Amino acid sequence: MSEAPTPRTMLEKIWSRHRIVEREDGQVLLFVDRHLVHDGTAPAFAALHRRGLAPRAPERITATPDHYVPTDHRDIAAIADPERRFMVESLVRDTARHGITMFGLTDRRQGIVHVIGPEEGLSQPGMIIVCADSHTSTHGAVGALAFGVGMTETTHVLAHQALWQRRPRTMRITVDGALGPGVVAKDVILAIIARIGTAGATGHVVEYAGGAIRGLSMEGRLTLCNMSIEAGARAGMVAPDDTTHAYLHGRPHAPQGADWEAALARWRALPSDADAVFDAEVRLDGAAIEPMVTWGTSPEDALPIGGVVPDPAGAADADRRAAMERALAYMGLTPGTRLAEIPVDRVFIGSCTNGRIEDLRAAAAIARGRTVAPQVEAWVVPGSGLVKEQAEAEGLDRVFRAAGFQWREAGCSMCLGTNGEIASPGQRCASTSNRNFVGRQGPGARTHLMGPAMAAAAAVTGRLCDVRRLAAGG
Amino acid sequence: MERFQRLDAVAVPIARPNVDTDQITPARFLHKPRSDDHGNYLFHDVRRRPDGTPDPGFVMNRPEYAGAQVIVAERNFACGSSRENAVWALYDHGFRAAIAPSFGDIFAANGLKNGLLPVRLPEDVVAGLIAALEAEPGARVQVDLEAQTVTLPDGSVHPFEIDPFSRHCLLNGVDELDYTGTLAPQIDAFMNRYGRENR
Numbered sequence: 001m002s003e004a005p006t007p008r009t010m011l012e013k014i015w016s017r018h019r020i021v022e023r024e025d026g027q028v029l030l031f032v033d034r035h036l037v038h039d040g041t042a043p044a045f046a047a048l049h050r051r052g053l054a055p056r057a058p059e060r061i062t063a064t065p066d067h068y069v070p071t072d073h074r075d076i077a078a079i080a081d082p083e084r085r086f087m088v089e090s091l092v093r094d095t096a097r098h099g100i101t102m103f104g105l106t107d108r109r110q111g112i113v114h115v116i117g118p119e120e121g122l123s124q125p126g127m128i129i130v131c132a133d134s135h136t137s138t139h140g141a142v143g144a145l146a147f148g149v150g151m152t153e154t155t156h157v158l159a160h161q162a163l164w165q166r167r168p169r170t171m172r173i174t175v176d177g178a179l180g181p182g183v184v185a186k187d188v189i190l191a192i193i194a195r196i197g198t199a200g201a202t203g204h205v206v207e208y209a210g211g212a213i214r215g216l217s218m219e220g221r222l223t224l225c226n227m228s229i230e231a232g233a234r235a236g237m238v239a240p241d242d243t244t245h246a247y248l249h250g251r252p253h254a255p256q257g258a259d260w261e262a263a264l265a266r267w268r269a270l271p272s273d274a275d276a277v278f279d280a281e282v283r284l285d286g287a288a289i290e291p292m293v294t295w296g297t298s299p300e301d302a303l304p305i306g307g308v309v310p311d312p313a314g315a316a317d318a319d320r321r322a323a324m325e326r327a328l329a330y331m332g333l334t335p336g337t338r339l340a341e342i343p344v345d346r347v348f349i350g351s352c353t354n355g356r357i358e359d360l361r362a363a364a365a366i367a368r369g370r371t372v373a374p375q376v377e378a379w380v381v382p383g384s385g386l387v388k389e390q391a392e393a394e395g396l397d398r399v400f401r402a403a404g405f406q407w408r409e410a411g412c413s414m415c416l417g418t419n420g421e422i423a424s425p426g427q428r429c430a431s432t433s434n435r436n437f438v439g440r441q442g443p444g445a446r447t448h449l450m451g452p453a454m455a456a457a458a459a460v461t462g463r464l465c466d467v468r469r470l471a472a473g474g
Numbered sequence: 475m476e477r478f479q480r481l482d483a484v485a486v487p488i489a490r491p492n493v494d495t496d497q498i499t500p501a502r503f504l505h506k507p508r509s510d511d512h513g514n515y516l517f518h519d520v521r522r523r524p525d526g527t528p529d530p531g532f533v534m535n536r537p538e539y540a541g542a543q544v545i546v547a548e549r550n551f552a553c554g555s556s557r558e559n560a561v562w563a564l565y566d567h568g569f570r571a572a573i574a575p576s577f578g579d580i581f582a583a584n585g586l587k588n589g590l591l592p593v594r595l596p597e598d599v600v601a602g603l604i605a606a607l608e609a610e611p612g613a614r615v616q617v618d619l620e621a622q623t624v625t626l627p628d629g630s631v632h633p634f635e636i637d638p639f640s641r642h643c644l645l646n647g648v649d650e651l652d653y654t655g656t657l658a659p660q661i662d663a664f665m666n667r668y669g670r671e672n673r
C-alpha cells in the first residue's frame with residue numbers, strides 16, 4: 001500500500017480500497033461489498049438469465065420484498081393484482097434459484113430494504129453498498145459509500161459484483177451547534193435541501209459533519225443520509241464514531257469476536273483526515289433550524305412550520321414563479337395561508353426515511369392520550385418486521401391504536417404507493433416519507449413532508465401543527 | 475443496445491426545471507414488464523386529461539412535435555428516483571437524446587446504458603434552444619455523437635462532453651457488461667485479496 005501524500009476524505013479512502021482496475025477514460029471498476037435487492041429487481045434477473053449468467057457472489061446479496069407488498073396481510077397469494085403479485089413472486093423465485101439470502105413476506109426480518117440493511121448489521125463502515133433504489137444513500141449513515149443504481153447497472157453488479165464509476169466530487173455539509181427542542185434529523189435535511197435546492201449536490205457525495213450531526217442517533221443519521229438524493233447527491237455519509245460502533249455491535253451480520261476488533265481498527269481509520277479538502281462546503285447553524293414542513297411539490301419547497309404559504313410574486317425569477325404557481329395550484333393552497341392552519345385528510349408515518357423504532361417512539365409520544373381528528377385517516381407502517389416487533393414490545397402499537405391510528409405490517413406502502421396503497425385525488429397527506437412530487441402518493445394526492453412527531457401532531461389536531469406546542473402540553 | 479451515431483430530428487421543448495422521474499413515469503407503472511411499450515406511460519398524468527384523452531395544452535401533444543426524437547428541458551431534468559423506467563418511457567416513445575443544462579445523476583447513467591444520450595449544454599444555450607423550439611414548433615436539431623456536437627435550428631454548433639467509454643459503447647451499440655466480463659481474472663484476484671484483508 002502506497003503512502004497517501006495528502007490528507008484524504010472518507011470518500012477517497014473508501015474509493016481507493018475498492019478500486020479493481022481503472023479504464024482509460026478514468027472510470028474505475030469498484031468492488032461492491034453488499035448488494036441489496038428488492039421486489040422491483042425482476043428485470044435485472046431476467047436480463048442476467050437472458051445472457052445465461054448467474055450472480056457472481058450470491059453470498060453478498062440480501063433480498064427482501066418491500067415495494068409491492070401489502071401492509072394489511074402477509075399472504076403473497078392474496079395479492080389481488082396479478083402484476084404486483086408477480087413482482088413479489090419473482091423475487092422469491094430468483095433468490096431461491098441462486099441461493100440468495102431472502103427475508104420473505106412472512107419472515108420477521110422482512111422490511112424496507114434500507115431499514116433492514118443497518119438493522120441486520122449488513123451495512124457497515126467502509127463498505128460500498130448498492131441497490132436498485134435511489135434511497136440507498138441511507139446506508140451512508142454508518143460510514144459506507146452507498147448509492148442507488150439503475151436496472152442495467154444492477155444486472156452488471158449481479159454478474160460481476162462490481163460497477164464502473166467516475167469518482168464523484170465531494171461536498172461537506174457542516175451543521176454546527178445543537179438542535180433546539182423538538183427539532184429532529186428530518187428538519188435538518190429539509191432545511192439543507194431548502195437551502196441548496198434539489199440539484200444543490202448533484203454530482204457530489206455529501207459528508208455530513210459538525211456538532212449537530214455528531215449529536216444525532218443512528219436513526220437520525222439514517223434519516224439524514226436517506227434524503228441526500230433529494231438534494232441531488234449521489235450519496236450521503238456520516239463518519240463512523242462510537243454511536244455507529246455501539247449501534248452495530250452484536251447485530252446478526254456485524255463482525256463478531258476477534259473479527260469485531262479488527263473491524264473496529266479499520267473503521268477508526270475511515271473518517272476524513274483533519275485537513276482533507278472538499279470540493280464544496282456548506283454550513284448551517286443547527287440552533288437556527290426549526291421544525292419543517294413542505295408546502296409544494298419539490299422537497300426544496302420546505303419552510304419552518306411557523307411560516308406561511310409563499311407568494312409566487314416574490315419569486316427570484318420567472319421560472320421559479322411559474323414553478324411555484326404550478327405547485328400551489330396542484331397543492332390547492334393560497335399564498336399567505338399560515339402553514340399551521342392547513343387541514344389534512346391522511347397521515348402516513350413510515351418509509352425508509354422515518355420508519356425506524358425511534359421514529360415510532362417520537363410519534364407515539366405525541367399520540368399517547370390523544371385521538372386522531374375525526375376526518376383524518378392515519379396510518380403507522382413500521383419499516384421492518386423487527387421494528388414492528390420492538391414497537392409492540394414497548395406497547396407503542398396500543399398507543400397508536402387507542403388514538404385511532406391504523407397499525408400495519410412492514411413495507412413501503414404509501415411512500416410510493418406501488419403496492420396500491422395510495423391517497424385519493426385531492427386528499428392532503430402529512431407524510432414522513434421523502435418525496436412530495438406530483439402524484440407521488442397517488443394521482444392528484446397532495447403530500448406535505450415532515451418528521452414523525454409532526455405527522456402525529458397533524459393526525460391528532462387535523463392540521464399541520466407545530467409539534468412543540470403539543471409536546472409542551474398545549 | 476441500439477447504435478447511436480448521428481441524429482437529425484424534431485426536438486420537443488419542456489420549459490421546466492426539475493422535471494422529476496415520477497412525472498416522467500408514474501409509480502403505478504413501475505411493475506410493467508420491459509416488453510411493454512413504456513412510451514404509453516411517458517408523462518402519463520400530465521399528457522392526458524382526467525378522462526384519459528390527450529391534453530392539448532401539453533406540449534408533446536402538439537402535432538408539430540410528432541415523431542420528436544430529442545427532448546429539451548431546463549436544469550436538473552429527471553431528478554429523483556433510480557427507475558430505469560424513466561429512460562424506457564422516453565426511449566420507447568422514440569426519444570434518442572435529451573438535452574438539458576443538468577440531469578439527475580442516475581438518470582444520465584441509465585440513459586447512456588440504454589441508447590438515450592444525455593447531452594449537457596450551457597444554461598443560456600438551452601434557454602435559447604427552448605425559445606427557438608417554442609417559436610418554431612417542429613424545428614430540428616442535429617446531434618452528432620462522433621463529433622460531440624449539437625447543431626441548433628439557427629445553425630449554431632455547440633460541443634458537448636461525454637465519457638469516452640460511454641461514447642464508444644453508444645457508437646458501436648455494445649454494452650459494458652460483456653466488456654467487464656473480460657476482466658474476470660482481475661476481479662477474482664481483487665476478491666481474493668480483499669476477502670483476506672477484511673475478515
Ligand code: SF4
Pocket residue numbers: 066067112113114133135351352353411412415416433434
Ligand atoms: S420507503 Fe419509499 S423511498 Fe423508501 S425504498 Fe420504499 S418506496 Fe423507496
